[in-house]
Amino acid sequence: MPNSLKKAPIKVLVLTLPQSEDRQTRIEAALTNAGIDFEFFWGVDGRTDRDPVFAMYDKPKRVWLKGQPMSQGQLGCFASHYNIWKRCVEEGANYVVLEDDVLFDAPLLKQFLEDALGFPRRLECLRLFKNKTRNHKTTNLGSTGRFDILRYTKGPMSTMGYYITPAAAEKFLVASNPIFLSVDIYMDRYWVNGVQCLGVQPAIVTHDYGFESIIGYGEKVGRRPLFVRLIREAFTLTERLRRFYYNLRVGNVAIEKKILGDD
Numbered sequence: 323m324p325n326s327l328k329k330a331p332i333k334v335l336v337l338t339l340p341q342s343e344d345r346q347t348r349i350e351a352a353l354t355n356a357g358i359d360f361e362f363f364w365g366v367d368g369r370t371d372r373d374p375v376f377a378m379y380d381k382p383k384r385v386w387l388k389g390q391p392m393s394q395g396q397l398g399c400f401a402s403h404y405n406i407w408k409r410c411v412e413e414g415a416n417y418v419v420l421e422d423d424v425l426f427d428a429p430l431l432k433q434f435l436e437d438a439l440g441f442p443r444r445l446e447c448l449r450l451f452k453n454k455t456r457n458h459k460t461t462n463l464g465s466t467g468r469f470d471i472l473r474y475t476k477g478p479m480s481t482m483g484y485y486i487t488p489a490a491a492e493k494f495l496v497a498s499n500p501i502f503l504s505v506d507i508y509m510d511r512y513w514v515n516g517v518q519c520l521g522v523q524p525a526i527v528t529h530d531y532g533f534e535s536i537i538g539y540g541e542k543v544g545r546r547p548l549f550v551r552l553i554r555e556a557f558t559l560t561e562r563l564r565r566f567y568y569n570l571r572v573g574n575v576a577i578e579k580k581i582l583g584d585d
Contacts, residue, residue: 332438333415334360337402338422339367345422348530356428358435360420363406368398375401380500387502387557389550400505403481404498407491417491418450420483423530430526437467438485444581445471446490447509447517452525453478462523464582470523473577475569477510477519483527484509490517511561513568518577 334353338346346362353360366373381391392400403419410417416438420426434450445466453460458476465471497515498508512519546554 332418332435333413334358334418334420334435335363335406336360336420336422337363337365337406339365341367342422349420349422349424352426352428356432358428358432363402363409363419365402366398366405368394368396368401371398373398373401373405375404375501378499378501380502383500384502386553389546389554392502392504396504397501399481400498400501400508403505403509404495407486407494410486410491411488411495414488416485416487418483418485419481420527421481424482425528425530426483427524427526430524433468434485434522434526437469441466442582444489445520446487446493446581447520448485449478449480449519449521450483450485450526451478451480451521451528453521455479460521463520463577466582471582472521472523474519474521476565477506477512478521479506479510480529481506481509482529493517513564518581520581 336346336349336353338349350360366375368376376397379392379397385391406417406419418431418435418438448471453472453474453476455476455478458474460475461473463471463473493516494509501508503511508515509517510519
């Protein structure tokens with residue numbers, strides 16, 4: 323497979339909050355023991371912080387389409403990843419982003435960081451964990467280095483670990499306004515943001531369920547009125563149809579040629 327990417331620096335960022343010292347201690351020890359250089363990226367705590375990204379939040383649209391607002395934790399999580407994408411573009415460096423509550427296979431992560439130096443230029447974003455969502459199809463597009471590149475017809479609904487280039491980061495930034503969905507769902511909307519939903523095999527990262535989530539999903543509401551439920555279902559159906567027609571229009575062969583083929 324052609325290595326069309328000029329070697330570029332790859333930075334490992336661990337997204338965390340200042341108060342999450344127990345998470346930081348654990349993942350710092352794991353990365354240090356593996357001999358992997360990294361940097362903590364201080365995220366936004368939506369419960370206490372105020373970030374300029376919040377100005378893009380369209381609460382009326384969110385409530386209209388989903389029946390309830392985003393939680394403060396979801397807003398903070400979106401702002402945190404948005405700020406990572408912004409820095410990725412500004413630095414012109416490729417990133418591996420890990421959330422602070424993940425477990426990782428150290429040899430695989432080290433191999434990935436080595437192989438990623440020779441990734442094709444158009445291989446812009448890769449999820450580093452297994453897609454466990456229901457009713458999705460996976461296509462093996464081919465291999466680069468020692469990893470198979472997988473295309474998903476439905477996103478994995480998580481941001482626990484991913485590889486991203488400035489090209490993908492810029493696409494995410496451009497398409498993110500207005501904010502009305504959680505960041506993982508937004509990243510999965512490849513038919514909107516133009517970033518193909520790809521993963522790797524073998525998977526490198528898993529979630530450590532020993533830590534309690536600090537994102538939160540807001541208070542549960544009672545049974546919603548019928549018109550609210552109908553609007554929500556209509557939005558969900560529209561999203562599925564848009565995803566279906568995109569997959570129908572842009573086949574795996576075209577994706578493979580565009581991403582893994584010669585420039």
